Amino acid sequence: MSEPVHTLTTMPTERRPGCPFDPPPELADARRHSPISRFTFANGKPGWVVTGYDLVRSVLADTRFSSRKEFMRHHPTIDYGDIQVPPAPPGEFLLMDEPQHGRYRKPLVGKFTVRRMRQLAERVERITADRLDAMEQAGPPTDLVTAFAKPIPAIVICELLGVPYEDRDFFQDRIDTFLGGEVSDEVLTEAYTGVQAYLAELVAAKRANPTDDILSDLTDGDLTDEELKGMALILLTAGFDTTANMLALGTFALLENPAQLAALRADPGLVDGAVEELLRYLSVGAKFYRTALEDVELGGVTIGAGDPIVLSLSTANRDPEHFPEPDALDLRRRNGGHLAFSHGIHQCLGQQLARVELRVALPALFDRFPTLRLAVPADEVEVRPEAADIHGVKSLPVTWDV
Amino acid sequence: MRIGVDRSRCIGAGMCALTAPEVFDQDTGDGRVLTLDAAPEGAAAEAARRAVGLCPSGALSEVPPTRENRDRT
Ligand code: SF4
Numbered sequence: 322m323s324e325p326v327h328t329l330t331t332m333p334t335e336r337r338p339g340c341p342f343d344p345p346p347e348l349a350d351a352r353r354h355s356p357i358s359r360f361t362f363a364n365g366k367p368g369w370v371v372t373g374y375d376l377v378r379s380v381l382a383d384t385r386f387s388s389r390k391e392f393m394r395h396h397p398t399i400d401y402g403d404i405q406v407p408p409a410p411p412g413e414f415l416l417m418d419e420p421q422h423g424r425y426r427k428p429l430v431g432k433f434t435v436r437r438m439r440q441l442a443e444r445v446e447r448i449t450a451d452r453l454d455a456m457e458q459a460g461p462p463t464d465l466v467t468a469f470a471k472p473i474p475a476i477v478i479c480e481l482l483g484v485p486y487e488d489r490d491f492f493q494d495r496i497d498t499f500l501g502g503e504v505s506d507e508v509l510t511e512a513y514t515g516v517q518a519y520l521a522e523l524v525a526a527k528r529a530n531p532t533d534d535i536l537s538d539l540t541d542g543d544l545t546d547e548e549l550k551g552m553a554l555i556l557l558t559a560g561f562d563t564t565a566n567m568l569a570l571g572t573f574a575l576l577e578n579p580a581q582l583a584a585l586r587a588d589p590g591l592v593d594g595a596v597e598e599l600l601r602y603l604s605v606g607a608k609f610y611r612t613a614l615e616d617v618e619l620g621g622v623t624i625g626a627g628d629p630i631v632l633s634l635s636t637a638n639r640d641p642e643h644f645p646e647p648d649a650l651d652l653r654r655r656n657g658g659h660l661a662f663s664h665g666i667h668q669c670l671g672q673q674l675a676r677v678e679l680r681v682a683l684p685a686l687f688d689r690f691p692t693l694r695l696a697v698p699a700d701e702v703e704v705r706p707e708a709a710d711i712h713g714v715k716s717l718p719v720t721w722d723v
Numbered sequence: 724m725r726i727g728v729d730r731s732r733c734i735g736a737g738m739c740a741l742t743a744p745e746v747f748d749q750d751t752g753d754g755r756v757l758t759l760d761a762a763p764e765g766a767a768a769e770a771a772r773r774a775v776g777l778c779p780s781g782a783l784s785e786v787p788p789t790r791e792n793r794d795r796t
Binding site: 435 | 734735736737738740741742744748749750751752753754755773776777779780781
């Protein structure tokens with residue numbers, strides 16, 4: 322009865338040239354064979370890659386698959402040998418299971434509700450308008466990543482958290498460094514410790530002089546400074562990089578799909594659906610990792626306790642069994658349920674904020690610059706390597722008529 | 724239809740309030756789900772069913788009709 326399970330022999334490190342929006346072809350091929358494949362991690366540890374929508378979704382919802390950092394000892398492409406990994410530092414709840422995860426997530430949940438985030442829309446409009454003014458003043462051409470895609474989410478999350486204005490560049494630089502997937506371990510560690518030290522000071526300052534922001538509010542509970550620092554780090558990194566990449570890649574994708582862009586321009590009512598479709602189509606959070614806590618039967622195979630698992634969200638979001646014509650960007654697509662914000666207890670806390678930012682900023686950009694276009698051929702736009710867990714473009718040269 | 728809610732499982736991601744705003748809201752304090760209409764009908768019921776399917780934490784369910792609640796749904 323048991324069919325041989327497909328094996329993925331190597332984890333792709335790049336996307337196919339000319340296809341910056343599509344998951345690497347090797348992973349899409351694997352999904353065509355079966356929704357789960359065997360895969361040997363770089364240090365020789367046997368594990369799995371899940372590529373199909375239903376299976377990815379069920380693993381994300383299943384607490385027998387752990388997010389704990391100390392289990393993440395195996396890397397798909399880098400052989401670290403037989404290393405020990407310490408548990409996640411206090412407050413860094415992305416890499417924790419219950420009940421630790423809940424201790425940190427719970428006090429944050431009320432701050433990111435649909436209603437609260439909608440109330441922020443006006444502020445996001447103002448921030449966006451300021452960036453567009455600056456672009457207009459400087460004139461074309463420009464790099465959309467530095468002029469638009471990064472500053473908007475950066476300003477928004479810094480305001481929410483209460484990071485003083487003058488410190489924002491410091492942050493953006495360092496966070497870029499450690500999320501870009503392209504620097505030596507040394508540079509990475511330095512960027513990381515720099516942010517850590519800054520946040521420790523910030524938490525102490527908020528405790529001494531609370532202001533009107535999330536971080537100050539949190540000092541009211543029973544969380545220690547160490548824990549607050551970790552939580553702030555998660556919020557800052559999550560709030561900066563993912564949305565920035567959605568804005569830049571989203572613009573790129575719309576420019577490459579002129580009929581879709583025209584449809585969005587003609588019917589502003591399309592914007593909510595457009596944002597969901599771009600989230601699905603681009604899946605900037607392309608890969609997540611889990612470790613099995615016990616033996617689990619899944620999709621006809623037995624995953625052993627301790628087995629490492631790569632969840633390929635980008636191929637799950639292109640699964641034809643769930644999304645007809647999955648590789649087409651179709652802003653009118655109705656069937657929801659994309660996994661771009663993950664699923665299960667870790668589903669993105671900031672998703673309603675991201676939605677507001679995308680819904681405001683993308684149409685505003687095309688309104689202000691109706692002739693916006695790439696300033697270089699599309700295949701010269703450099704994308705991040707697959708080693709970056711968040712997909713994106715390094716820069717997006719654009720121009721427009723004045 | 725009737726909606727079952729297990730608030731202890733809710734992680735406050737807000738998929739429900741986004742998908743079926745007539746049926747669900749989120750508590751302004753703890754962010755967790757609040758039911759505005761436990762027995763929605765028509766378009767609201769459809770949206771609520773979608774929300775049940777989308778809820779990431781399994782906090783929402785559709786309660787099958789029983790003799791006691793059948794006349795109320
Ligand atoms: S969708 Fe589910 S987890 Fe999210 S707020 Fe609603 S009930 Fe809670």
